[in-house]
Amino acid sequence: MALAATCSRSGLFSKRKTFDSMSKTCLLFSSNHTNVTLADRWKPPSNTWWRKGTKKYPRTDHVSWEERLADVVTPLWRLSYDEQLELKQKHQERILSQLCGHLSGAFQSQPSSPVLNNLSFPVLPILPSPVRDGYRNKSMFSVNRGIDGNPKTVGLYVGTGREGKIVCVNADHLLNMPEKHKLVARCYQDFIRLSSLEPCLLFHTGGHWREVTVRTNTEGHTMAVVYFHPQTLTPEEVAVHKAELLDYFTCGPGSVCQLDSLYFQESTMTRCTHEESPYQLLYGQPHMYEEVLGFKFRISADAFFQVNQAAAEVLYGTVRHLCAPSTEEGGGRTKVGGTLLDVCCGTGVIGITVSSRVDRVIGIELIEQAVDDARYNAAVNNVLNCEFMSGKAEVVLPGFISQLSYTSRGLTAVVNPARAGLHHRVVQALRNQTSIRRLVYVSCKPDGEAMRNFIELCCEPDQQKKLIGEAFSPSLAVPVDMFPHTPHCELVLLFER
Numbered sequence: 145m146a147l148a149a150t151c152s153r154s155g156l157f158s159k160r161k162t163f164d165s166m167s168k169t170c171l172l173f174s175s176n177h178t179n180v181t182l183a184d185r186w187k188p189p190s191n192t193w194w195r196k197g198t199k200k201y202p203r204t205d206h207v208s209w210e211e212r213l214a215d216v217v218t219p220l221w222r223l224s225y226d227e228q229l230e231l232k233q234k235h236q237e238r239i240l241s242q243l244c245g246h247l248s249g250a251f252q253s254q255p256s257s258p259v260l261n262n263l264s265f266p267v268l269p270i271l272p273s274p275v276r277d278g279y280r281n282k283s284m285f286s287v288n289r290g291i292d293g294n295p296k297t298v299g300l301y302v303g304t305g306r307e308g309k310i311v312c313v314n315a316d317h318l319l320n321m322p323e324k325h326k327l328v329a330r331c332y333q334d335f336i337r338l339s340s341l342e343p344c345l346l347f348h349t350g351g352h353w354r355e356v357t358v359r360t361n362t363e364g365h366t367m368a369v370v371y372f373h374p375q376t377l378t379p380e381e382v383a384v385h386k387a388e389l390l391d392y393f394t395c396g397p398g399s400v401c402q403l404d405s406l407y408f409q410e411s412t413m414t415r416c417t418h419e420e421s422p423y424q425l426l427y428g429q430p431h432m433y434e435e436v437l438g439f440k441f442r443i444s445a446d447a448f449f450q451v452n453q454a455a456a457e458v459l460y461g462t463v464r465h466l467c468a469p470s471t472e473e474g475g476g477r478t479k480v481g482g483t484l485l486d487v488c489c490g491t492g493v494i495g496i497t498v499s500s501r502v503d504r505v506i507g508i509e510l511i512e513q514a515v516d517d518a519r520y521n522a523a524v525n526n527v528l529n530c531e532f533m534s535g536k537a538e539v540v541l542p543g544f545i546s547q548l549s550y551t552s553r554g555l556t557a558v559v560n561p562a563r564a565g566l567h568h569r570v571v572q573a574l575r576n577q578t579s580i581r582r583l584v585y586v587s588c589k590p591d592g593e594a595m596r597n598f599i600e601l602c603c604e605p606d607q608q609k610k611l612i613g614e615a616f617s618p619s620l621a622v623p624v625d626m627f628p629h630t631p632h633c634e635l636v637l638l639f640e641r
């Protein structure tokens with residue numbers, strides 16, 4: 145499909161093209177892929193084997209561990225950025241083609257269904273990330289055996305437990321990693337090598353030092369969170385090692401990192417929330433702050449924030465436009481009004497950036513710290529029409545959605561779940577609240593569980609699945625590149641009915 149070639153990749157709201165004019169210039173979605181391009185030929189590099197003739201050999205002997213790590217974490221690093229975008233565009237088109245395939249099958253018995261008639265919808269050209277290298281504002285480094293066998297190595301993994309071989313490789317050469325994150329990882333490695341405690345490689349085999357997460361913001365502020373398995377240590381013994389860690393990063397060699405916050409979490413599970421095991425502030429500021437579309441956001445250690453701040457502005461600008469497409473009239477923006485339901489709202493970024501265009505925003509979020517941030521963020525930005533509810537959306541939403549009275553200006557939903565997608569009960573609640581005419585789905589993995597959600601939003605009414613409300617139809621797709629050098633991107637999909 146020639147879509148990527150025919151549409152400009154200038155920013156969504158660039159001076160040359162407005163959002164509306166771009167959607168008109170794009171070809172309509174079609175599943176006929178005729179042009180074979182680099183994007184079609186590209187295959188992810190195999191990290192375990194290389195081929196010579198018909199034989200396969202383990203790759204360890206000719207490819208460095210660093211190169212193998214780059215192939216795992218940033219598999220597109222050998223391609224130019226234009227080639228990367230072309231590849232991602234094709235990939236998103238294939239996913240949308242699958243969705244259309246499912247839906248056309250599902251509606252075969254109803255040839256006059258509006259969903260079937262609306263299966264040609266525009267897919268805009270992928271919006272590029274304004275920053276391509278060193279863009280990550282959050283990195284998590286593991287601790288495990290390095291290339292030289294040293295178990296106190298801090299980096300990222302190559303290989304899997306299933307293959308029986310995991311090697312922890314320093315991440316210094318990765319294109320998406322900022323210098324500050326590399327520096328903190330190196331210092332943490334030096335620290336644990338000095339420590340008398342062992343690293344925790346497998347929970348059941350003992351050891352204490354675990355991952356470190358590093359977060360930075362546009363102003364260069366840095367937060368580090370060190371995860372620690374207490375095993376059988378007493379609180380007094382743990383306190384000694386916490387003090388050593390603090391001393392190392394504030395007065396010792398680690399002070400070169402100039403940390404603004406140092407957190408410590410004693411955790412016996414892969415991931416613990418603040419409620420399960422508190423994030424203990426050893427030093428500095430409790431929060432990070434970031435600006436998005438002119439609003440200031442507080443981000444707690446436990447809260448989600450998009451990993452690429454510059455691209456997040458592009459994403460949230462797109463989402464705002466699709467949630468509340470206000471127009472400029474007489475020098476000012478006309479308000480769209482109505483209520484916006486922000487499901488999986490995190491620190492409230494989507495709701496708050498849309499707030500001036502609607503009458504009311506209701507956000508729902510699982511992580512307590514993120515909900516506290518969202519309430520704080522609304523208040524600090526003087527936004528008075530947002531309220532945030534904490535809990536699982538599948539528990540909270542079905543209870544109150546039917547009480548949302550229909551206002552003449554309507555009800556819009558925006559959902560931005562984690563990779564696991566939305567719980568079936570959330571889809572049911574959204575679909576069966578007929579006041580919702582417009583739904584914006586933001587997904588970082590549209591070919592995973594999100595695809596199941598798309599199908600449930602658009603399939604024929606199904607009494608058994610309690611999907612009773614009128615079906616939605618996809619009407620516009622906008623891929624946004626949040627993760628240069630990787631095959632991933634965000635997909636913003638507008639559904640209407």
Ligand SMILES: C[S@@+](CC[C@H](N)C(=O)[O-])C[C@H]1O[C@@H](n2cnc3c(N)ncnc32)[C@H](O)[C@@H]1O
Pocket residue numbers: 447448449450487488489490491492493494508509510511514535536537538560561562567
């Ligand atoms: C991809 S993040 C998006 C956050 C926010 N929309 C943003 O742009 O920053 C997904 C969010 O969903 C939350 N979440 C995960 N499972 C949830 C559930 N069952 N109910 C409500 N929120 C959930 C996560 O804590 C996380 O904050």
